[in-house]
Amino acid sequence: MSSIQLRGVSKAYEVPVLRDVDLSVPDGEITALLGASGSGKTTLLRIIAGFEPADAGVVTLGDVVVDDGTRRVRPQHRGVGYVPQDAALFPHLSVAANVGFGLARKQRHTVESLLCTVGLTGLGHRYPHQLSGGQQQRVAVARALAIEPRIVLLDEPFGSLDAQLRETVRLDVMRILAESGTTTLLVTHDQDEAMSAADRVAMIEDGQVLAHRAPRQLYDRPRSPRAAASLGLANLLPGRWCPVGIDCALGVLPPADGCASRSDGTCTILIRPEQLLVSARSTTGVPARVTRVRFHGGTTLLDLATLDDGTALIAQVTGAEAATCRVDDTVRVRVSGTPHLWWDDSETTEGRGVQQATHSDTP
Numbered sequence: 560m561s562s563i564q565l566r567g568v569s570k571a572y573e574v575p576v577l578r579d580v581d582l583s584v585p586d587g588e589i590t591a592l593l594g595a596s597g598s599g600k601t602t603l604l605r606i607i608a609g610f611e612p613a614d615a616g617v618v619t620l621g622d623v624v625v626d627d628g629t630r631r632v633r634p635q636h637r638g639v640g641y642v643p644q645d646a647a648l649f650p651h652l653s654v655a656a657n658v659g660f661g662l663a664r665k666q667r668h669t670v671e672s673l674l675c676t677v678g679l680t681g682l683g684h685r686y687p688h689q690l691s692g693g694q695q696q697r698v699a700v701a702r703a704l705a706i707e708p709r710i711v712l713l714d715e716p717f718g719s720l721d722a723q724l725r726e727t728v729r730l731d732v733m734r735i736l737a738e739s740g741t742t743t744l745l746v747t748h749d750q751d752e753a754m755s756a757a758d759r760v761a762m763i764e765d766g767q768v769l770a771h772r773a774p775r776q777l778y779d780r781p782r783s784p785r786a787a788a789s790l791g792l793a794n795l796l797p798g799r800w801c802p803v804g805i806d807c808a809l810g811v812l813p814p815a816d817g818c819a820s821r822s823d824g825t826c827t828i829l830i831r832p833e834q835l836l837v838s839a840r841s842t843t844g845v846p847a848r849v850t851r852v853r854f855h856g857g858t859t860l861l862d863l864a865t866l867d868d869g870t871a872l873i874a875q876v877t878g879a880e881a882a883t884c885r886v887d888d889t890v891r892v893r894v895s896g897t898p899h900l901w902w903d904d905s906e907t908t909e910g911r912g913v914q915q916a917t918h919s920d921t922p
C-alpha cells in the first residue's frame with residue numbers, strides 16, 4: 560500500500576501557509592494539485608516528502624504515520640521520489656550518475672532507458688551545467704523514477720519545457736507512473752495539464768484544499784461559481800426560475816438541477832464557452848455583437864455582448880464559423896445542453912457575485 564493521507568495538516572511561516580488540509584490520494588492514483596502561485600503547493604509536497612515538519616496534523620504514507628507532531632520519519636526512509644521545481648541535480652556528477660545515484664551497478668541499463676523516456680538519449684556523459692534548464696528538469700524526473708518509488712511527488716516538473724516537448728515528456732512520464740501503479744502527486748498551475756494528466760484534481764487556494772474530484776466532475780459540475788472560474792473559462796450568468804425552465808440573458812434554458820423541486824428562486828448559471836453555439840446565419844438564438852476574436856489554432860475564442868442588455872459572453876468556436884467571424888459582426892447565440900447551476904439560497908454559493916463572463920487568456 561502506498562496511499563497518501565493528510566489529516567488536518569497546517570503550516571505557518573510568518574503567516575499561515577497551509578490550513579487544516581485533508582487530502583487522500585489512493586494507492587496507485589495520480590492526483591494533480593492545482594493552485595495559483597503562493598497557494599501552498601510546494602509546502603504541502605515538502606511536508607509529505609519530509610523536508611519540512613507539519614505544525615499540526617498527521618501525514619500517513621501507506622499504513623505508516625510519517626509525521627504526527629511527535630515523531631517524524633526521515634525523508635530517505637519514506638520511499639518517496641521527489642522532483643523539485645529547480646531540479647537540484649548534483650553538480651559534480653554526470654547526468655548518468657545523477658540518474659543512477661542509489662542504483663546497483665546491475666541496474667545501470669535502467670539509466671539509459673530512463674534518459675530515453677525523458678528525451679535525453681546520449682546525454683548521459685554531460686554535467687548539469689552543460690544542460691539547459693528544461694534538460695536538467697528532465698534529468699531530475701529520471702532520477703526520481705530510477706529508484707522505482709511507490710510514491711512520486713512532482714513539483715511543476717514540465718514547467719520549463721516548450722509546449723511540444725512538454726506534452727511528449729508529460730505523456731511518457733505519466734504513462735510510466737500509471738503503468739507502474741505509482742501513487743503520484745503532481746503540482747501544477749496549468750489547468751489543462753491537471754485535467755489531462757490526473758485521475759483526480761485537488762484544488763488548493765490560500766492553503767486550503769477546496770475540492771478533490773475527477774477532472775470531468777470538477778469541470779462540468781464544480782461546487783461553486785468561484786471553483787468554476789478557477790478551472791477553465793466560464794460564463795457565469797444570473798438566472799431566475801420560471802415555469803418552463805431558467806430565464807437568463809440567453810433566453811429560457813431547459814429545466815436544470817433542482818428545478819423540479821422549486822417554484823421560484825434565483826441562481827447563477829454556468830455555461831462553458833464550448834456550450835455556446837454561435838451562428839452568423841441562424842435566425843434563432845439571442846443576437847449578440849462580436850467584440851473580440853482570439854485565434855488559438857484549432858479553436859477561436861469570441862468575446863460577445865448581447866444586443867439586448869450588453870451581457871458579456873465568451874464562446875469557443877471551430878471550423879467555418881471561426882474563420883468568418885469578425886469584430887462588430889452580429890451573430891446569434893444558443894446554449895447547447897442543460898447547464899449546471901447553483902441556487903442562490905443553497906449552501907454552495909461561495910463566490911456568489913461573480914455574475915459576469917469570467918475571462919482568462921487560457922483557451
Ligand SMILES: Nc1ncnc2c1ncn2[C@@H]1O[C@H](COP(=O)(O)OP(=O)(O)OP(=O)(O)O)[C@@H](O)[C@H]1O
Pocket residue numbers: 572573576594595596597598599600601602603748
Ligand atoms: N521557508 C519559508 N519561509 C518563509 N515563507 C515561506 C517558506 N516557504 C514558503 N513560504 C511562503 O509560503 C507561501 C506558499 O509557498 P509555496 O512555495 O508553498 O507556494 P506554491 O503554491 O508552491 O507557489 P509557486 O506555484 O509559486 O511555486 C508563500 O507565500 C511563500 O512565500
